[in-house]
Amino acid sequence: MSVEARERRQPWILLSPALGAVALLLLIPLLFIVVYSFWLRSAVGPDTVGFHLDNWQRALTDPFYRYILLNTLKIAAITTFFCALLGYPAAYFITRSSGNKLILLLLLMLPFWISYIIRTMSWINILGSSGALNTTLISMGVISSPIQMLYNEATVILGLVHFLLPFMVLNIYVSLDGIDTNLEDAATSLGATRWQAFTQVTLPLSLPGLAAGGLLCFVLGAGTYITPLILGGPRDAMFANLVFEAIITQLNWPMGSALSLLLLLVLGALVAIYNRFLGMSQLTKGLG
Amino acid sequence: MGWAAIRAYTILVYLFMFLPVAVVVLLSFNQNQFGSFPMTGFSLRWFEALWNNDAVMRAFRTSLILGLLTALISTTLGVLASLALVRYRVPGKNLITTILIAPILVPEVVLAVALLLFLNWLGIGKSFALLLAGHVIFTLPFVILVVQARLVSIRRDVEEAALSLGASPVQTFFSVTLPLLMPAVAAGALFAFTISFDDITGTLFWKPGGVETVPTQIFSMLRDSISPEINALGSVMIVITVGLPLLGAAIARRLAIKRGM
Numbered sequence: 001m002s003v004e005a006r007e008r009r010q011p012w013i014l015l016s017p018a019l020g021a022v023a024l025l026l027l028i029p030l031l032f033i034v035v036y037s038f039w040l041r042s043a044v045g046p047d048t049v050g051f052h053l054d055n056w057q058r059a060l061t062d063p064f065y066r067y068i069l070l071n072t073l074k075i076a077a078i079t080t081f082f083c084a085l086l087g088y089p090a091a092y093f094i095t096r097s098s099g100n101k102l103i104l105l106l107l108l109m110l111p112f113w114i115s116y117i118i119r120t121m122s123w124i125n126i127l128g129s130s131g132a133l134n135t136t137l138i139s140m141g142v143i144s145s146p147i148q149m150l151y152n153e154a155t156v157i158l159g160l161v162h163f164l165l166p167f168m169v170l171n172i173y174v175s176l177d178g179i180d181t182n183l184e185d186a187a188t189s190l191g192a193t194r195w196q197a198f199t200q201v202t203l204p205l206s207l208p209g210l211a212a213g214g215l216l217c218f219v220l221g222a223g224t225y226i227t228p229l230i231l232g233g234p235r236d237a238m239f240a241n242l243v244f245e246a247i248i249t250q251l252n253w254p255m256g257s258a259l260s261l262l263l264l265l266v267l268g269a270l271v272a273i274y275n276r277f278l279g280m281s282q283l284t285k286g287l288g
Numbered sequence: 289m290g291w292a293a294i295r296a297y298t299i300l301v302y303l304f305m306f307l308p309v310a311v312v313v314l315l316s317f318n319q320n321q322f323g324s325f326p327m328t329g330f331s332l333r334w335f336e337a338l339w340n341n342d343a344v345m346r347a348f349r350t351s352l353i354l355g356l357l358t359a360l361i362s363t364t365l366g367v368l369a370s371l372a373l374v375r376y377r378v379p380g381k382n383l384i385t386t387i388l389i390a391p392i393l394v395p396e397v398v399l400a401v402a403l404l405l406f407l408n409w410l411g412i413g414k415s416f417a418l419l420l421a422g423h424v425i426f427t428l429p430f431v432i433l434v435v436q437a438r439l440v441s442i443r444r445d446v447e448e449a450a451l452s453l454g455a456s457p458v459q460t461f462f463s464v465t466l467p468l469l470m471p472a473v474a475a476g477a478l479f480a481f482t483i484s485f486d487d488i489t490g491t492l493f494w495k496p497g498g499v500e501t502v503p504t505q506i507f508s509m510l511r512d513s514i515s516p517e518i519n520a521l522g523s524v525m526i527v528i529t530v531g532l533p534l535l536g537a538a539i540a541r542r543l544a545i546k547r548g549m
Contacts, residue, residue, distance in 0.1 A: 007376075010372075010376065011372035011373075011376035012372070014369060014371050015368070015369050015373075015378070015384065017369070018366065018388055018432070019369070019387065019388070021365055022387055022388060022425065022428070025403055025422075025424070025425040026390060026394065026399060026402070027390070028406060029402035029405065029406035029407075030394070030402045032402065032406040033401060033402045033405055036405055086301050086304070087301070090298045092294065093294050093295060093297075094298070097295075104302075107305075110530060111305055114526055115485075115486040115503060116488065116503075117506050118312060118526065119308065121506065121510055121518065122308035123308055124510075124514045125308065125311045125312060125519070126311060128514060132311060162304070162305070162308070165301070169301075219395065222395075223396060223397055223398075224397075224489070225397060226489060226492075229507075230507075240397040243397050244492070244493075247404070248492070253405055256401055256405075257405065260397060260398045261398070263398060264395060271393065
């Protein structure tokens with residue numbers, strides 16, 4: 001074998017284990033559940049192999065599923081909005097602060113290392129019937145017995161915002177950090193107020209970061225089922241909870257396949273629209 | 289909005305991020321037997337209770353073994369792939385990169401369902417093997433992103449020098465490339481371990497009945513009510529997943545200073 005041929009083959013030898021793993025453990029399984037979603041669940045014994053549209057018909061027309069899907073998108077949208085509202089000023093402050101930038105950034109990375117389930121359940125200590133807030137209100141005499149603050153849609157959104165906020169701040173930070181501060185100074189020296197300089201120069205330039213953070217928050221928020229299980233009531237199920245129910249509780253795997261593919265299609269469409277207009281590079285910038 | 293207002297706002301945002309977690313740690317030292325407010329005194333009784341809780345200790349062992357194996361496999365695959373992508377001219381590099389990070393582009397629930405159903409069809413039902421496969425595929429993209437970012441900054445000419453001085457490619461890799469690569473490898477492995485140790489979304493789909501990892505153990509304990517033991521377990525997890533990377537970074541810095549870099 002010539003040196004050149006070896007040089008050409010070497011990267012493929014290095015790549016093959018990882019590519020093989022992704023093919024075997026993700027790509028082929030995804031194709032497999034496409035097929036599986038056309039099978040039927042049998043009352044006894046193995047699922048019926050074949051080409052049946054029943055699961056898809058139910059997934060697409062059942063009003064309950066549609067309600068949960070729309071509600072999931074609504075919850076994800078509200079979550080994303082609050083992440084942006086809380087995250088943008090914080091990211092702006094970190095970019096422009098002089099002394100303690102490193103510490104602020106390090107603190108910002110910290111939540112990524114703190115377990116999701118612990119951050120989610122931590123709100124029970126704050127809002128639970130014997131949590132910090134109720135105890136304080138009672139000792140101040142504002143209320144006489146604990147109020148039920150947990151297990152509703154608002155606490156689900158609260159938990160999601162708490163979980164996803166770092167993703168938003170980090171993406172906006174990456175974007176803001178790449179903007180030359182001289183631009184804003186130039187705008188003010190030409191007569192713009194600082195607010196004008198911000199809204200007409202800095203804000204538009206940081207929109208890619210805001211969009212990337214928004215996409216991450218939306219997609220991660222819309223795909224969760226743990227937060228509603230911990231902080232939501234029985235009526236606050238999100239779409240991923242339907243998938244979990246179908247697969248784990250009802251053992252209806254064909255239906256579960258159809259539902260997870262529907263979720264993938266809806267969120268995939270969003271990512272595709274984003275990719276069409278902004279490209280994927282902004283996203284990997286924030287992740288790396 | 290003035291600068292002072294933005295500063296105050298940012299402080300509130302940071303409080304929002306960290307206060308609930310701080311309360312978890314605070315309450316885990318609470319003497320009060322219901323583990324709730326008001327704090328009645330300092331006590332280590334809940335940590336002791338954890339130590340004597342067989343289910344929790346079993347979950348810890350499972351999570352540790354799973355995390356270590358995941359880190360080992362995922363880092364090996366990830367470092368090899370990153371080397372190929374950074375060091376060679378590979379046709380279709382963008383497509384390959386997209387495929388390799390696909391496991392985090394797909395919602396984890398969907399990945400969990402697909403993997404469970406496919407491997408079950410192949411005869412691998414809910415088992416430790418399925419858990420391991422799931423954790424490897426889910427952590428692989430993070431490892432590749434982290435390692436690739438580090439690799440770009442390592443200069444090639446050192447390797448070329450070794451090769452031109454007569455070292456074989458394999459010798460060069462183990463005595464030149466790998467030592468230079470170690471910080472990247474360590475960062476990737478740490479990342480994979482932490483993500484595996486924290487994962488619950490996929491784990492709940494893949495774990496066989498009766499087997500718990502620390503997060504699923506916390507989850508099942510939460511179903512009853514929040515006990516002080518859960519807060520203590522949370523504190524231990526925070527120490528592991530936050531302390532370990534900090535310790536790693538500190539050691540890396542020490543070594544770098546020693547070497548005069």
